[in-house]
Amino acid sequence: MSRTDKNNSLDISWILNVQWAEILRHFGVRYTKRSTGTLVALCYFHVEKTPSMHFWDKSGRFHCFGCAKEGNKLTYVGHVISRKRELLF
Ligand SMILES: [Zn+2]
Numbered sequence: 001m002s003r004t005d006k007n008n009s010l011d012i013s014w015i016l017n018v019q020w021a022e023i024l025r026h027f028g029v030r031y032t033k034r035s036t037g038t039l040v041a042l043c044y045f046h047v048e049k050t051p052s053m054h055f056w057d058k059s060g061r062f063h064c065f066g067c068a069k070e071g072n073k074l075t076y077v078g079h080v081i082s083r084k085r086e087l088l089f
Helices: 012-015 020-026 073-089
Strands: 032-033 040-043 055-056 061-064 069-074
Touching: 012 040, 012 073, 020 040, 020 055, 040 073, 069 073
Parallel strands: none
Antiparallel strands: 032 040, 040 055, 055 061, 061 069
């Protein structure tokens, strides 16, 4: 399965079918995996030193215990891409 379509934008079916780890790796987000299987990373939406963003493969959702941002894989990827665009322009 390819990550990008002809327009070089991320393929929605790729986003929905891969695990969180692959999405985080794609965007260069460092994460740790808890023994429960939950992935934990620094929040993308606020500055922090202790990771409070949690990702669950079972539900496909994320939640930040620092700023209460939450959603699914599509909303996460959408946020990250628009954030990257803000940084570029
Ligand atoms: Zn946060």
